[in-house]
Amino acid sequence: MGRAEQKAESRERIVEAAARLFRARGFRETSVDDLMGEAGLTRGAFYAHFEDKVALLDAALRESFAEARRGMFERGLEGLRGAAWIDRARARYLATRHLRELGEGCAAAIFAREVPRVPEARATYTAEVTRIVDAMAARLDGPGARAEAWRLLSQWAGALMLARAVDDPRVAREVLAAVRDAG
Amino acid sequence: MGRAEQKAESRERIVEAAARLFRARGFRETSVDDLMGEAGLTRGAFYAHFEDKVALLDAALRESFAEARRGMFERGLEGLRGAAWIDRARARYLATRHLRELGEGCAAAIFAREVPRVPEARATYTAEVTRIVDAMAARLDGPGARAEAWRLLSQWAGALMLARAVDDPRVAREVLAAVRDAG
DNA sequence: TGTACATCAGTGAACGCGCGTTCACTGATGTAC
DNA sequence: TGTACATCAGTGAACGCGCGTTCACTGATGTAC
Numbered sequence: 001m002g003r004a005e006q007k008a009e010s011r012e013r014i015v016e017a018a019a020r021l022f023r024a025r026g027f028r029e030t031s032v033d034d035l036m037g038e039a040g041l042t043r044g045a046f047y048a049h050f051e052d053k054v055a056l057l058d059a060a061l062r063e064s065f066a067e068a069r070r071g072m073f074e075r076g077l078e079g080l081r082g083a084a085w086i087d088r089a090r091a092r093y094l095a096t097r098h099l100r101e102l103g104e105g106c107a108a109a110i111f112a113r114e115v116p117r118v119p120e121a122r123a124t125y126t127a128e129v130t131r132i133v134d135a136m137a138a139r140l141d142g143p144g145a146r147a148e149a150w151r152l153l154s155q156w157a158g159a160l161m162l163a164r165a166v167d168d169p170r171v172a173r174e175v176l177a178a179v180r181d182a183g
Numbered sequence: 184m185g186r187a188e189q190k191a192e193s194r195e196r197i198v199e200a201a202a203r204l205f206r207a208r209g210f211r212e213t214s215v216d217d218l219m220g221e222a223g224l225t226r227g228a229f230y231a232h233f234e235d236k237v238a239l240l241d242a243a244l245r246e247s248f249a250e251a252r253r254g255m256f257e258r259g260l261e262g263l264r265g266a267a268w269i270d271r272a273r274a275r276y277l278a279t280r281h282l283r284e285l286g287e288g289c290a291a292a293i294f295a296r297e298v299p300r301v302p303e304a305r306a307t308y309t310a311e312v313t314r315i316v317d318a319m320a321a322r323l324d325g326p327g328a329r330a331e332a333w334r335l336l337s338q339w340a341g342a343l344m345l346a347r348a349v350d351d352p353r354v355a356r357e358v359l360a361a362v363r364d365a366g
Numbered sequence: 367t368g369t370a371c372a373t374c375a376g377t378g379a380a381c382g383c384g385c386g387t388t389c390a391c392t393g394a395t396g397t398a399c
Numbered sequence: 400t401g402t403a404c405a406t407c408a409g410t411g412a413a414c415g416c417g418c419g420t421t422c423a424c425t426g427a428t429g430t431a432c
Binding site: 368369371373374376378380381384385388390392393394395396397 | 401405407409411412413417425427428430432
């Protein structure tokens with residue numbers, strides 16, 4: 001493996017660690033040491049890859065949103081449209097599993113509260129959320145498709161956050177079930 | 184003013200500052216100095232009022248949820264039930280004004296991402312969210328009232344967070360309008 | 367009503383710690399001849 | 400193919416700063432007589 005490839009792989013491991021840890025624990029709550037340790041490196045190497053910690057948040061946002069798009073539109077949901085797509089995508093989004101895997105949650109939901117505290121990240125977040133909503137609207141029909149996409153994303157993201165915040169697993173499952181069972 | 188009353192008033196000012204600043208900037212992002220300055224006191228006095236910063240978060244949660252309940256069920260919404268209540272409460276929750284006043288946002292939405300990082304606060308959050316949903320369900324009818332309450336709260340809270348996270352005011356207004364205009 | 371003492375809300379300097387960032391250095395990889 | 404040198408990804412100690420928390424002290428309020 002050449003030096004350039006090795007460096008590219010290191011960078012990728014750092015971004016993946018960040019996409020996971022920033023979502024699981026938060027941006028401020030994750031230290032550069034934590035991130036580099038998770039990527040199998042030490043602290044000093046960080047600044048050969050990124051200008052600063054905020055630049056990594058930007059990369060982690062893009063990575064996490066790409067993952068969110070795969071979950072919502074690929075992996076079995078490729079051809080679906082309209083109500084059929086809504087049913088399948090919603091069931092996946094609001095699966096109990098989405099509660100437990102803290103490092104893998106929907107980027108739109110999880111970074112919503114992170115991004116206002118890191119102004120440099122807001123433009124990327126905005127572009128990525130808009131992209132998700134555009135893609136949702138493209139699966140729906142009619143002139144109100146975009147508004148319907150915002151309604152769906154709001155409801156799903158809200159339910160995920162409430163369910164994750166709550167202490168009691170029965171309450172968490174109740175929220176998810178309520179939104180899963182009806183539009 | 185007696186000493187006891189003075190102390191009680193100081194405590195109240197600290198809690199009010201916390202309810203505002205924790206929502207506007209976040210728990211970790213707000214220092215004890217910021218809080219005490221906002222309350223017109225200095226740092227050292229803090230520990231005569233609270234065991235530690237986490238204890239203040241607990242008090243700020245209760246204060247913020249009480250405010251949320253007033254917004255959703257009082258101040259003109261007293262007698263309303265069913266669709267009439269939903270229309271009025273939703274319009275208020277999703278008003279553009281709710282975007283700007285960062286220190287006054289709905290506690291259920293805003294603390295949802297704060298609370299998982301401060302384990303001691305989760306029990307209070309859970310109790311308070313449940314209390315809001317119970318109150319919403321009591322305004323609705325039928326056996327599915329509680330599920331409907333979770334769906335409404337999820338959607339409203341999700342829309343508020345997305346709208347606040349986003350950089351572009353036009354996008355923010357688009358989210359709010361989409362959810363405001365239809366259930 | 368006045369005096370002496372006790373109480374206690376609040377002050378502000380100081381402490382310890384974690385964290386983002388810097389930088390001189392190491393050693394493995396790549397290049398020139 | 401081998402040798403000498405250059406490059407550069409990564410290391411880890413050190414720095415500076417912000418923040419939560421502590422604590423000796425102050426001065427105004429309250430109490431006893």
